[in-house]
Amino acid sequence: MKVNIIGAGVSGISAGCYLQMCGFKTVIFERSGRPGGLCTSWKKGDYTFESGFQWLLGSGPANPFYQLWSELLDMKSIQFVNHESRMDIELKHARSIKGDSVFHLYTNLGTLRSYMIENSPGDQVVIDQFIQRMRKIQSFEIPPQIKKVPALLPLSEKIKYIRYLPLLWFLNRIKKETNFTFASKLKSPFLREAFELLFDGDELPLMIISMPLAYNDMHASGYPLGGAAVFINKLKDKYLELGGSIQYHSPVLKVLTADGRATGLLLESGDKVSSEVVLSAADWYFTVFKALDGKYVNKTIRSLGRQGKLKVYYSIILVSLGIGRTFDDVSHFLRFPLDHELVSPDGTAYSRLESHIYNYDPTLAPEGKTMVSVCFYTRNADYWVNLREADPDKYDKSKNDFASEVIDLMEKKFGNIKQYTEEVDVATPATLSRYTNNWKGSAQGWLPGKNMIAQSPVEFTLPGIKNFYYTGHWSIPGGGLPVAIKSARDAVQIICRDSGQKFVPGNQV
Ligand SMILES: Cc1cc2nc3c(=O)[nH]c(=O)nc-3n(C[C@H](O)[C@H](O)[C@H](O)COP(=O)(O)OP(=O)(O)OC[C@H]3O[C@@H](n4cnc5c(N)ncnc54)[C@H](O)[C@@H]3O)c2cc1C
Numbered sequence: 001m002k003v004n005i006i007g008a009g010v011s012g013i014s015a016g017c018y019l020q021m022c023g024f025k026t027v028i029f030e031r032s033g034r035p036g037g038l039c040t041s042w043k044k045g046d047y048t049f050e051s052g053f054q055w056l057l058g059s060g061p062a063n064p065f066y067q068l069w070s071e072l073l074d075m076k077s078i079q080f081v082n083h084e085s086r087m088d089i090e091l092k093h094a095r096s097i098k099g100d101s102v103f104h105l106y107t108n109l110g111t112l113r114s115y116m117i118e119n120s121p122g123d124q125v126v127i128d129q130f131i132q133r134m135r136k137i138q139s140f141e142i143p144p145q146i147k148k149v150p151a152l153l154p155l156s157e158k159i160k161y162i163r164y165l166p167l168l169w170f171l172n173r174i175k176k177e178t179n180f181t182f183a184s185k186l187k188s189p190f191l192r193e194a195f196e197l198l199f200d201g202d203e204l205p206l207m208i209i210s211m212p213l214a215y216n217d218m219h220a221s222g223y224p225l226g227g228a229a230v231f232i233n234k235l236k237d238k239y240l241e242l243g244g245s246i247q248y249h250s251p252v253l254k255v256l257t258a259d260g261r262a263t264g265l266l267l268e269s270g271d272k273v274s275s276e277v278v279l280s281a282a283d284w285y286f287t288v289f290k291a292l293d294g295k296y297v298n299k300t301i302r303s304l305g306r307q308g309k310l311k312v313y314y315s316i317i318l319v320s321l322g323i324g325r326t327f328d329d330v331s332h333f334l335r336f337p338l339d340h341e342l343v344s345p346d347g348t349a350y351s352r353l354e355s356h357i358y359n360y361d362p363t364l365a366p367e368g369k370t371m372v373s374v375c376f377y378t379r380n381a382d383y384w385v386n387l388r389e390a391d392p393d394k395y396d397k398s399k400n401d402f403a404s405e406v407i408d409l410m411e412k413k414f415g416n417i418k419q420y421t422e423e424v425d426v427a428t429p430a431t432l433s434r435y436t437n438n439w440k441g442s443a444q445g446w447l448p449g450k451n452m453i454a455q456s457p458v459e460f461t462l463p464g465i466k467n468f469y470y471t472g473h474w475s476i477p478g479g480g481l482p483v484a485i486k487s488a489r490d491a492v493q494i495i496c497r498d499s500g501q502k503f504v505p506g507n508q509v
Pocket of ligand 1: 006007010011012029030032035036037038039051052054055056251252253281282283286316318332435436437440442443444445471472473474481482484
């Protein structure tokens with residue numbers, strides 16, 4: 001049975017691998033000239049610039065996602081870097097007990113606890129509660145659940161889920177705690193300011209950080225040395241080995257339908273390619289409202305399209321620099337305050353900068369040199385997309401002017417930046433949109449707000465159309481690479497059920 005897949009991002013290639021393993025014949029149609037979608041890197045001069053890949057949940061066996069990645073990749077062949085500190089936050093006002101302005105979010109929970117208590121013995125009860133919650137996350141047994149699709153389970157299996165009720169109850173309880181509500185319980189001005197700045201001044205569920213931190217502690221949420229290229233090339237090679245094929249520079253225009261069934265794809269080139277099944281692993285908005293003309297929707301989907309309850313994740317401006325010197329003993333990930341607000345061309349004001357110094361990955365720059373990036377979150381993706389279309393010269397100038405301002409601020413902070421800058425690259429929401437087609441330039445699908453534990457808001461199937469399926473990071477709020485593979489695996493299990501095929505995942509660890 002032939003399956004046409006739209007999109008060679010992590011989700012599309014993962015789904016392609018699972019489908020090939022289950023006996024389907026698949027072709028992926030990718031609009032750009034490379035695999036990976038948002039998970040990508042590119043060369044400029046001697047430097048490799050990264051889309052920002054910082055951590056892979058499931059990089060080590062302590063996290064259940066390791067089992068999924070291992071079905072598709074030889075995880076032992078990838079070298080993961082486990083940082084001592086997840087991030088360092090420089091505060092504007094408060095100081096540590098030693099007079100330090102920087103708060104270190106240590107990845108070792110024992111070290112983090114001692115550090116926080118040393119800074120505020122009076123907060124021990126609250127600190128212990130924070131640490132204990134992460135210990136509890138570590139103690140829950142999740143593996144069997146992660147491999148199953150609840151909707152496909154018979155009642156006799158669903159009943160077994162009762163043993164996960166404590167986990168659900170626990171997650172439901174802690175999802176209400178935000179970095180602000182937690183900070184308000186702390187007496188120490190140093191810790192309070194640090195937690196308020198955990199998401200750069202935004203108020204978000206504390207679980208967004210405590211969940212990955214729990215696995216950082218167990219060396220199961222690391223950075224793959226070599227970055228996105230190493231990871232995505234291994235995934236792509238696996239797919240090709242399994243017999244799949246990828247057609248690059250093949251943007252899909254429409255999903256073809258007949259009698260309520262998907263029958264193939266219409267490419268922008270005008271070519272039609274038929275298949276028994278269509279699986280979209282591309283942007284959800286494009287899929288539902290453009291490729292399928294908004295014909296297969298219900299009230300929930302329509303409201304998502306109007307950005308109802310769920311907010312879209314931020315888009316980003318990424319200023320990447322190739323710097324001809326080393327950065328020894330400098331924090332690899334530092335958020336620091338600015339003396340004056342920096343206003344980006346799209347009107348977003350920033351009072352802090354997020355610098356990412358890849359001094360731990362020598363593969364990204366020649367010896368003695370370093371790749372550095374500065375990331376800005378924005379909700380005004382449309383500005384960049386419209387500007388690029390309307391006035392390409394002004395768009396280029398805006399990018400260059402903004403990069404110059406960022407270089408000046410980095411110079412002020414670290415020194416010896418300007419004269420050593422060899423390469424500059426600016427990716428805007430228009431870049432994300434152009435290369436990956438993600439709605440509103442979103443970096444990770446939906447923002448995990450109160451709906452953090454919500455089940456797939458974008459379902460695997462759509463009402464009124466058969467033989468059509470959907471997967472991708474829009475499937476669960478928060479997105480990211482774990483959602484990309486999990487949704488792909490789940491979608492393939494559903495395709496297998498509907499086509500009477502046995503689901504046969506790959507190498508078991
Ligand atoms: C700066 C940054 C840093 C990040 N850091 C991390 C991190 O550290 N850890 C983590 O887990 N996640 C991270 N993420 C998120 C993660 O990269 C994404 O959630 C994930 O890669 C999404 O994969 P996907 O396959 O679902 O979607 P995408 O990557 O968006 O792939 C969709 C693919 O479909 C293709 N496509 C779209 N439309 C069409 C069409 N009409 N025809 C043909 N092809 C089409 C696109 O070109 C693309 O290749 C980060 C994201 C960004 C932007």
